Amino acid sequence: MENEGKIRVRICLGTTCFVMGASKLQELEHLMPPEWKDKVDISADTCLGMCQNSNSGFMKAPFVKINDEMIGGATVEKVIDKLKELIV
């Protein structure tokens, strides 16, 4: 598989996440260091299901899933920081 071994980043573009700022996350691909391109696989999701989850606790939209970890209140900076941890 082409994407095997890559870090998977799923950006939620569902209603709640979109109005809470997920549209800005679409820029992630252009804002992260170019050398990460072949290490990270970015894609969009129709809804990560977190918005309907009353147990999402203190986590807030927009949501991004990095591999199996859910990030709430996601911003480009927050996602890049997380990726840094995973890449080094």
Add this chain to the structure above:
Amino acid sequence: MIGDDDTLFIDIGCSQQKKYNQNTYGDFYISKRYPEERRLIAVLSDGLGSGIKANILAEMTATMILKFVAAERNLMKAAEIVMNSLPVCQVRKISYATFSVADCSETGLVKIVEEGNPEFLHIRNGRVIPEEPKIIVSKKFPNRFMRTYTIQMDIDDRLLFCSDGVTQSGLGGPIYKLGWRREGLIDFVEKRFDAVPDISCRQLAQEVVVEAQTKEPERQAKDDISCMVLHWRQPRSLLVFTGPPYYADRDAEYANLFINYQGRKAICGGTTANLVSRELNRPITTEMFAKGSLPANSYMEGVDLITEGVLTLSKAVEYLEDAPQEMPDDAAGKLVTLFLDSDCITFMVGAKVNQAHFDPDLPLELELRKNVVKRMEKILTQKYLKQVSLHFI
């Protein structure tokens, strides 16, 4: 129920040209759908003379017939009463207005009454086929009679009605001494079907009117020219699934109902798309970049369009209201294009409410899905004459 429907869709298109030098039409057409009865009534009336007087006579006659026929289930009886009660011009001793009325059922059955207007054309496989009228003479006015017909239309049959401004176009001129006449019209129509077998009602009506006008010397119409075309065709149907069902244990049932629907299919809503994907085990891919102010489309095998939910639906209502010349290239624009391309639109509206949409922290207020869909239904039926049904699930 959703999907099991064997009725046809009746498309209608009309076109008109005023008599030269008049500022209003002396012919009048009107049509109305009665969705609960799966019925459409269309009337074409030609008022005596031209200009505003003719316009009022024709409009009065047409609207009166429409209302009367709609209320009185028996068309023949209704038309006879109208025929007997229409006033006669004291000077010219002829009716104030002639009319044709078609009471059409989506099963293909149609009843037609003509009084004074040229005989309609029944077009099947691109050829005009003869129809025998039953003549009913007015008991009150011996020189007045109506032709009545009961016909079973086949799929893709058309009916063409016109005012005498069409058949008499060119009358007295150098080429068409006797006018274009019914024969000329039939010839023209059959040739048009040879060239464009699936010509739309609107297009055909327009072409007939333009052609009639060219028969007139210097293209100056001596009379009002009107044409009305009806077409019984396979409805282009669309099913829109938006919002998850209230009871989650019915997800599978609705996902299957959706995918087995005969017609085009759209999903509006991320959760709904995920539900269908999960139940049918079909992957979704989502475009990364938003177009305009809306999230982009997603794709799934067997589904014609997938969009985000309430933002896109609200935007689509906006587009339907404003009717922009060119539809924007975003998800709502694509949805509206799909609507306009369909005759029958069914919405499967999930009643489950996503609480997150009412979080006061949201930077904007989201409308309730149910309300957006209701606004959509209203505008699609009233402004765009679509057949819309809503199913709350």
